[in-house]
Amino acid sequence: MSRMIDPYDAIPKYYQLAAILREKIENGDWEPRSAIPSERQLEVLYDISRTTIREAIDQLVRQGYLYREHGRGTFVSPQKLQKAMLDLTSFSEDLLRRGIQPGQIIRSLEWIVPIPKILQRLELAPATKVLRIERIRLGDGVPIGLQTSFLALKEGQEITREELEERGSLYTILQEKLRIIPSEADETLEVTLATPEEAALLQIPAGAPLLLSERVLFAQDRRPVEYVKILYRGDRYRYTVRLRR
Amino acid sequence: MSRMIDPYDAIPKYYQLAAILREKIENGDWEPRSAIPSERQLEVLYDISRTTIREAIDQLVRQGYLYREHGRGTFVSPQKLQKAMLDLTSFSEDLLRRGIQPGQIIRSLEWIVPIPKILQRLELAPATKVLRIERIRLGDGVPIGLQTSFLALKEGQEITREELEERGSLYTILQEKLRIIPSEADETLEVTLATPEEAALLQIPAGAPLLLSERVLFAQDRRPVEYVKILYRGDRYRYTVRLRR
DNA sequence: TAATGAAACTGGTAGTGACCACATGACCAG
DNA sequence: CTGGTCATGTGGTCACTACCAGTTTCATTA
Structure with a gap:
């Protein structure tokens, strides 16, 4: 034994x-x-x-x-492949378990008041400030997704550009620094076409098909923590889930 | 009380x-x-x-x-919306919970030997016959998806066109007639462009973006039961999941 | 008044013992 | 050989008990 x-x-x-x-x-x-x-x-x-x-x-x-x-x-x-199978994974975990090296370019990180739709999804009062993080996500150095996160953080909870660059994974920071444990998320996926700006950032032609994911992440106590929108290059990304009854 | x-x-x-x-x-x-x-x-x-x-x-x-x-x-x-939230749902359940009336046109239903990739996904020996069902799935009467199922059934297990037309849902037949309870599935989603044939069936222009889903369904005892490929119209379908840690 | 600490709650972990429901194989009667 | 029965093994359900580990409340103390 x-x-x-x-x-x-x-x-x-x-x-x-x-x-x-x-x-x-x-x-x-x-x-x-x-x-x-x-x-x-x-x-x-x-x-x-x-x-x-x-x-x-x-x-x-x-x-x-x-x-x-x-x-x-x-x-x-x-x-x-049961070993590496997680259900709710961060972008970085997701790539790592496929043997791809995750990377990122942080385009901006600032406190803003988001549009009402997002405030509502995060169950926040009007005019509440949230932390918006815009990143280009890379797989083996190549852009594969455009990610915009909106984080509902409390007073005193802060995430800096340096931490994010260092750790790479937002979920790691949430868990280890802020003690917020992601436990559930609602996600929707649909197809869209790249706008010229998006196309430029992802280095693809305008009008190319993209996979659009919108996710609301909930903590242990079922409070919404993050609203995140990711645009994936249709030709370089495949989304996988394991579903249960 | x-x-x-x-x-x-x-x-x-x-x-x-x-x-x-x-x-x-x-x-x-x-x-x-x-x-x-x-x-x-x-x-x-x-x-x-x-x-x-x-x-x-x-x-x-x-x-x-x-x-x-x-x-x-x-x-x-x-x-x-927790009430109606299931994780692993059939096409029909999925539409019903969004208040859309599911429908289908059965294009074919026959026993065939599928390509090796599919046999392997279903963990079957080479040259094993499976039941292939091709359907056009409708939402409120409009085509929204093209679905091809490959079912690994044992001797004596049979599904007829009449049953499928009557019940509508394949999962219902699996459960109630064959006592196969779907319990887990691995699914991948990606973007593709419609071939002329697909475009015609879905009543969209050739080259329009589609959401391609491939799913392997497992029974209680973790045996693969179904390999199913669904092509969704990009403009009419949004995929939703609830993820858990 | 402010700090403190004990009491009384909450869920979390663990053991014991009992009986039920289902599967299997050995055995026996026909 | 066939079909039934029974013993035994498996997981499934349930009760009772005990103590641990956090949280909240509130009376006591400094």
Whole structure:
């Protein structure tokens, strides 16, 4: 057995167990579609209660690593790329997991009062200031998207150009500096045609087809945090999602 | 209190409770962002154990109806449209929840051996036959998408043109007739331009921009069931998803 | 008056024990 | 050989209990 559970660790046991099991799955210790030890066996193996074991397995089932069959057992999902599969990802994460080097050019970063539609989406009072960040997103150095974020930040919460240039990922700053954990988002996608200005920035002909994404990001407490609009080059970007029932 | 829990019902108690709470939220009995009764209060109110209550609340939290704050309580999510929000939806469900009447023209329905790429996506052996269904999808009578499905069905599982015309939704037939429950899907979206043939079927000019979606659908046991390719009219369709961490 | 700290709440984690529902394979009767 | 039955294994549901970890309230203290 690879690792054991440390009952004195501050990390919950069910979480420790989930990590151990996930590792075995990713390492290929267990074949896809093969049964993992039964809940009663795991009880003995790791000396923890079935309650805790079921909580760990629940987590992995939700994440798509395992599936259960009543009366038969719990089995390893055969999804090939399950490891790197996140659902709600930032632009940078998204590119990184495809093996593309993310990059950015920050065109502007300033506090402004946005148009009413955006204020409404962010559930803010009229004339409230938000932080607008305009960036050209790069994949392996080539422009692939035009991104405009509008952030609903509280007093005292600030993001500087330097931080953004350094970290690269807005989501990282939100989480680590501001303790805002992105937890859900509503996104819409549609097709549009590039205006001359957009075309110039993306280095494509005017009128070329673009993929337009609009996303509202919510924090743990379901408060809207960011409204972001991204224009992707139609010829260089493919959007992927994993959907669940 | 609206409804109570029937301990003799075959439906699990946690599920009954989740339904009761969901109803209160959707009815607006509880204000968004207000706290629902604490777990210990619900224990008394419904005369069930905290284990069961937490399981019901877990379900609603995952579905986005509620959120928890450690030490403070459990609160109603303020998402306006949460009720109709599903993640993995069929074409018909998708349109219906936007108030558009779905329709279809079935162009063909036959067993064929698809190209290797599709067999591989469906994890089938070479030269395996699958059921291909070509449909023009309509919204309020107007063509909005061109859909080609490839279904990996077992011996004896069959779908007829009549059934499909009658029920309208492929997912309904999968679930109710074949007992295949769609549970997860991987989807990619990109932009393309209409070929003359596609343009004719969709009643748009050749070269008009389209939204191309490719989806692999998985059943409960993570077996691939359907590979489906949909071409949406760029000017009439907007794709929406809810993403989760 | 302002600081503090204890009490009383909240959800989070964990163990134990029980019984139900479903799947499977061994066994037996026809 | 066929079909039923039963034991045993699996996950699914549920109750009760205990304690931990944050938050809020409010009486007490400096």
